[in-house]
Amino acid sequence: MKFIEEYRDAELGKKLIARIHQRSTKPARLMEFCGGHTVSIAKHGIRQLLPPTVTMLSGPGCPVCVTASADLDKAIALARLPGVIITTFGDMIKVPASRSSLQQVKAEGGDIRIVYSTLDALKIAQENPSKSVVFIGIGFETTAPTVAASILQAQQQKIDNYYVLSLHKICPPVVKALLDSGEVKLDGIVCPGHVSAIIGSHPYEFIPRDYGIACVISGFEPLDILQCVDMLVAQIESGQPTVEIAYKRGVKPEGNKIALELMDRVFEVCDGNWRGIGTVPGSGLRLRKKYQRYDAERNFEFYPGEPVEPKGCICGDILRAVKTPPDCKLFRKVCNPEHPVGPCMVSSEGSCAAYYQYGEGYGR
Amino acid sequence: MEDKILLAHGSGGKLSHDLVKQNFLPLFDNAFLNKLDDSAVFELQGRLAFTTDSYVVNPIFFPGGDIGKLAVCGTVNDLSMMGAVPKYLSIGLIIEEGLLMSELKRVMDSMRKAAQEAAVKIVTGDTKVVNKGGADRLFINSSGVGVIPQGVDISGSNARVGDKVILSGSIGDHGIAVISQREGLQFSSSVKSDCAPLNRLVAEMLASGAGIHCMRDPTRGGLASTLNEFASSSNAGIRIYEQSLPVHEGVQAACEMLGFDPLYVANEGKLVAVVAAKVAEKLIDIMHKNKYGKEAAIIGEVVPEHPGRVVMKTRMGASRIVDMLVGEQLPRIC
Numbered sequence: 001m002k003f004i005e006e007y008r009d010a011e012l013g014k015k016l017i018a019r020i021h022q023r024s025t026k027p028a029r030l031m032e033f034c035g036g037h038t039v040s041i042a043k044h045g046i047r048q049l050l051p052p053t054v055t056m057l058s059g060p061g062c063p064v065c066v067t068a069s070a071d072l073d074k075a076i077a078l079a080r081l082p083g084v085i086i087t088t089f090g091d092m093i094k095v096p097a098s099r100s101s102l103q104q105v106k107a108e109g110g111d112i113r114i115v116y117s118t119l120d121a122l123k124i125a126q127e128n129p130s131k132s133v134v135f136i137g138i139g140f141e142t143t144a145p146t147v148a149a150s151i152l153q154a155q156q157q158k159i160d161n162y163y164v165l166s167l168h169k170i171c172p173p174v175v176k177a178l179l180d181s182g183e184v185k186l187d188g189i190v191c192p193g194h195v196s197a198i199i200g201s202h203p204y205e206f207i208p209r210d211y212g213i214a215c216v217i218s219g220f221e222p223l224d225i226l227q228c229v230d231m232l233v234a235q236i237e238s239g240q241p242t243v244e245i246a247y248k249r250g251v252k253p254e255g256n257k258i259a260l261e262l263m264d265r266v267f268e269v270c271d272g273n274w275r276g277i278g279t280v281p282g283s284g285l286r287l288r289k290k291y292q293r294y295d296a297e298r299n300f301e302f303y304p305g306e307p308v309e310p311k312g313c314i315c316g317d318i319l320r321a322v323k324t325p326p327d328c329k330l331f332r333k334v335c336n337p338e339h340p341v342g343p344c345m346v347s348s349e350g351s352c353a354a355y356y357q358y359g360e361g362y363g364r
Numbered sequence: 365m366e367d368k369i370l371l372a373h374g375s376g377g378k379l380s381h382d383l384v385k386q387n388f389l390p391l392f393d394n395a396f397l398n399k400l401d402d403s404a405v406f407e408l409q410g411r412l413a414f415t416t417d418s419y420v421v422n423p424i425f426f427p428g429g430d431i432g433k434l435a436v437c438g439t440v441n442d443l444s445m446m447g448a449v450p451k452y453l454s455i456g457l458i459i460e461e462g463l464l465m466s467e468l469k470r471v472m473d474s475m476r477k478a479a480q481e482a483a484v485k486i487v488t489g490d491t492k493v494v495n496k497g498g499a500d501r502l503f504i505n506s507s508g509v510g511v512i513p514q515g516v517d518i519s520g521s522n523a524r525v526g527d528k529v530i531l532s533g534s535i536g537d538h539g540i541a542v543i544s545q546r547e548g549l550q551f552s553s554s555v556k557s558d559c560a561p562l563n564r565l566v567a568e569m570l571a572s573g574a575g576i577h578c579m580r581d582p583t584r585g586g587l588a589s590t591l592n593e594f595a596s597s598s599n600a601g602i603r604i605y606e607q608s609l610p611v612h613e614g615v616q617a618a619c620e621m622l623g624f625d626p627l628y629v630a631n632e633g634k635l636v637a638v639v640a641a642k643v644a645e646k647l648i649d650i651m652h653k654n655k656y657g658k659e660a661a662i663i664g665e666v667v668p669e670h671p672g673r674v675v676m677k678t679r680m681g682a683s684r685i686v687d688m689l690v691g692e693q694l695p696r697i698c
Contacts, residue, residue, distance in 0.1 A: 043625075
């Protein structure tokens with residue numbers, strides 16, 4: 001099993017590209033909702049290969065980027081508490097919040113550690129029984145089940161100094177919020193691959209039914225994405241939008257039942273606060289009452305202060321696909337991966353970072 | 365109990381002396397070192413290249429090598445990339461108290477083997493031991509001096525439009541081999557570090573005649589960073605082809621899993637050269653005959669467009685910028 005080379009085959013790719021060019025007559029405005037797709041599209045130069053009828057837009061799919069400043073401020077306030085060890089995925093530590101970043105707090109002496117999984121965070125909790133270990137729970141339905149599992153494990157192993165700051169978000173409600181806002185006209189959606197591996201394809205069914213928009217769940221390799229675009233174009237041309245899976249090796253229509261059950265056991269749905277979008281009803285996850293003793297928000301007293309958005313940064317507009325990174329006055333000039341102003345330039349899955357790094361279409 | 369390195373081994377007293385005499389001298393046996401004078405004294409003729417590098421790789425043993433082999437090969441390669449024939453090396457050890465004597469011996473022995481293969485002599489050295497926590501097991505500094513043959517002029521600023529870009533083999537092996545052993549991230553992988561002395565390969569390339577304009581070993585920052593250095597120093601555009609880049613399957617798979625791009629992953633036994641177009645094919649033939657150049661390939665060319673920039677044609681036919689590495693992809697890999 002290789003599963004990499006096969007999905008990067010140039011000959012197959014060229015055939016798919018030719019078919020898309022041949023098929024596409026109507027305007028097809030497509031949005032991807034996953035940061036992984038944003039990066040892959042930029043990295044493989046997919047936009048350059050598509051006919052002028054097809055426009056690819058990037059949506060709010062990077063978990064780091066969509067974390068609201070107010071929520072980041074909470075993480076920073078927690079990090080400043082004595083006796084607290086913050087554990088987090090790497091990209092988070094560089095994101096500028098209202099007045100500081102986790103990186104800065106770390107430099108000032110805060111104990112902030114990058115982990116690759118929640119299991120590492122649990123281990124740190126076990127090794128430091130006199131400290132409180134807080135894991136910053138970010139991400140969509142992809143990461144939430146692993147965080148749920150860590151809480152159950154903490155309970156089982158009686159690790160009583162482990163906490164989670166749940167900033168988790170769920171995907172379908174924000175798609176609905178974006179479509180309801182009417183700010184961006186879409187004809188098709190490149191549905192996320194990993195999120196769909198957990199939730200399956202059914203939660204997207206309202207999109208073609210209520211909004212008449214085509215949906216195809218895609219993998220992350222160039223051939224996956226080209227196939228997805230081809231299927232979306234076919235739906236758009238036929239005027240019969242539906243939900244299809246172009247990523248059958250990863251996604252089943254019913255999703256991953258075990259992961260869904262885990263998530264449901266530990267978390268309940270709440271309102272989610274999204275950068276650039278605001279509060280979206282039913283789009284967040286918080287710990288159920290039964291697991292409150294692991295909830296960082298409920299177990300620490302901290303004062304994050306009033307959130308402030310970075311001046312001139314249009315990450316919010318970019319996350320809603322109202323603007324693209326080159327539309328931003330700060331892009332490349334003031335804001336770059338070494339000195340990021342907004343989160344979309346920090347995260348490896350952010351739109352600005354992807355545009356910056358791969359310089360879409362340069363030197364063609 | 366197993367023998368461990370104690371603070372006294374670095375004190376300059378009896379234990380230091382014994383360590384050097386019993387363990388180091390027999391390994392590196394040469395007239396310069398055996399004298400144990402304050403400096404090695406030797407004569408060299410012609411233009412010299414002189415380089416230094418410190419090695420702090422974590423972990424110190426990894427598939428395909430260890431910190432000792434790395435220290436010798438790294439310094440040999442830095443000299444070789446200037447076209448120099450590496451001659452003499454120094455080795456400075458900074459040891460954390462408590463390192464197992466057997467581990468130190470293992471490292472020293474692989475240094476001996478690497479020096480032997482590269483035909484260089486370790487002529488001077490130093491050993492310090494620091495308190496527990498003062499270093500991470502073992503750090504090595506090594507410096508080297510080599511002689512540049514007449515007529516050789518290699519520099520990152522010599523790339524000219526029309527030149528070809530040559531790579532001596534697959535990319536990313538060292539970085540992935542090291543990270544696969546990293547605590548907290550261990551994954552089973554068949555990837556081995558490519559750590560190797562390249563001086564013979566370089567000598568064979570140079571012996572074929574003129575035409576090598578730029579040459580560097582793409583270590584930290586990977587191939588992408590080295591190509592950007594060439595593009596920037598020469599103010600030239602470099603175009604490479606994704607299809608022609610050799611990447612081993614295990615490296616590709618690990619990169620996908622970890623979110624790395626092999627273009628930015630470190631190598632320790634590869635060279636990338638910018639050469640005159642008319643000698644490119646001939647050089648590739650010569651490199652294929654050396655065990656460290658078996659997978660050598662022409663991966664791109666120097667173009668008049670986008671001076672200072674590296675652009676890659678993707679397999680699907682699109683193009684994208686290959687930028688310098690921003691931030692750090694893998695911490696401490698050499």
